[in-house]
Amino acid sequence: MASAIGCCLLVLALYPVSDAKANRQLAEPVAIPVAAQPLAIPAEEIEPALVWTEQRVSSGDSLSTLFSRAELTAIDVYQVSASQDGKLLRNLYPDELFRFGVDSTGQLQELHHIQSKLVSRVFTRDGESYSSEQRVREPDTLLNYREGVIKDSLYMSGLEADLPDKLIMELANIFAWDIDFVFDIRKEDSFSLLYEEQFLDGEKLSVGNIIAATFTNRDKTYQAVRYTNDQGETNYYTPEGLSMRKAFLRTPLDIFRISSGFNLKRKHPIHKKIKAHRGVDYAAPRGTPVYSAGDGKVIAAGYSKANGNYVFVQHGQTYITKYLHLNKKKVRKGQSVRQKQLIGTVGSTGYATGPHLHYEFLVNGVHRNPRTVKLPQANPIPKAELAAFQTATQPMLRQLAQSGGTSSFAGSSDATDKNSGGTSSAN
Numbered sequence: 001m002a003s004a005i006g007c008c009l010l011v012l013a014l015y016p017v018s019d020a021k022a023n024r025q026l027a028e029p030v031a032i033p034v035a036a037q038p039l040a041i042p043a044e045e046i047e048p049a050l051v052w053t054e055q056r057v058s059s060g061d062s063l064s065t066l067f068s069r070a071e072l073t074a075i076d077v078y079q080v081s082a083s084q085d086g087k088l089l090r091n092l093y094p095d096e097l098f099r100f101g102v103d104s105t106g107q108l109q110e111l112h113h114i115q116s117k118l119v120s121r122v123f124t125r126d127g128e129s130y131s132s133e134q135r136v137r138e139p140d141t142l143l144n145y146r147e148g149v150i151k152d153s154l155y156m157s158g159l160e161a162d163l164p165d166k167l168i169m170e171l172a173n174i175f176a177w178d179i180d181f182v183f184d185i186r187k188e189d190s191f192s193l194l195y196e197e198q199f200l201d202g203e204k205l206s207v208g209n210i211i212a213a214t215f216t217n218r219d220k221t222y223q224a225v226r227y228t229n230d231q232g233e234t235n236y237y238t239p240e241g242l243s244m245r246k247a248f249l250r251t252p253l254d255i256f257r258i259s260s261g262f263n264l265k266r267k268h269p270i271h272k273k274i275k276a277h278r279g280v281d282y283a284a285p286r287g288t289p290v291y292s293a294g295d296g297k298v299i300a301a302g303y304s305k306a307n308g309n310y311v312f313v314q315h316g317q318t319y320i321t322k323y324l325h326l327n328k329k330k331v332r333k334g335q336s337v338r339q340k341q342l343i344g345t346v347g348s349t350g351y352a353t354g355p356h357l358h359y360e361f362l363v364n365g366v367h368r369n370p371r372t373v374k375l376p377q378a379n380p381i382p383k384a385e386l387a388a389f390q391t392a393t394q395p396m397l398r399q400l401a402q403s404g405g406t407s408s409f410a411g412s413s414d415a416t417d418k419n420s421g422g423t424s425s426a427n
């Protein structure tokens, strides 16, 4: 099935990119559209003696068009825009909302500029002008729990566990240094996670960060917990305080663009007949981003008949990684690169029968299997901070463990300092 020298190809069904994009958008915290009844100003703070109307901003709207639709006059527009904070109304954005409070004589008394569910500005009549005040609401952060078992793909199993797209990707990213989600994932692998959700008046606004998670891959369980260190840097660690982040990515390309890891019926790459093969092949759509597996320096970036477009990266004295058959190279020889920096895109240049990344990992000049080579550890929690780390993270890990077997709401009171605690606000 493969050419004499080239790498074998896997037959792949494409991951539904367009659906994924749509879901991803929904998962973004700010992408939730403002509801018909915006919450930025609670109902009890709206002056009941006034008559209220609303106008939503469309593209092309100005204060004048909005006021005109609300049957207010040019004088009203002038008085508001000439007021001290009137200049803040020069830039309006679609889907913002204006609420007009008019008294019995038809006089505009209060104007609410509702920018989002959380942020608004209230203009109040003060003689012939208006004074204004910004109102910002803080959402309540609660913890939720989910678990799942891999049946067909991480992505599908994540959706089945009712996980938003964004969290499925975050979950894969947390364990990306330990698990090759393209080749290692197996049916009956399982995961569990504790994550933040933001609520306002009992309504879910957005999904926050994963706080703690486990992933069991072929009977080996990996645990990760989120922690912000002394320096204010946030990372995921093992319960013992070792960084989840390692010097090398296990899979040097965007796993969410390829489906082999999600297709358990896929055939394994067979290289037995190809003596010269010394790497791993990741079949992926042409153009899939290829990342540098670790920090390093580009020692070669060129073209040859066999390799096609290729990039070699040196990492310290010991390691070299090689990326072949690229469609496009995105780096030059001599350039420094960071881990997960884009260095090229998947292609089929050179001896390749279809688009794939051929990836090699060398330790002291010797080829090693990139999927199984033991990777060096990076940045554990310093000894001096270990006690603080454990105080902060053990309650989260305990809660994750105790939530197992349920998928109901798991409120937390001793969770994190920014946590409002409990399910009390979900009323």
Ligand SMILES: [Zn+2]
Pocket (backbone or CB within 6 Å): 006, 007, 008, 277, 279, 280, 281, 357, 358, 359
């Ligand atoms: Zn190959």
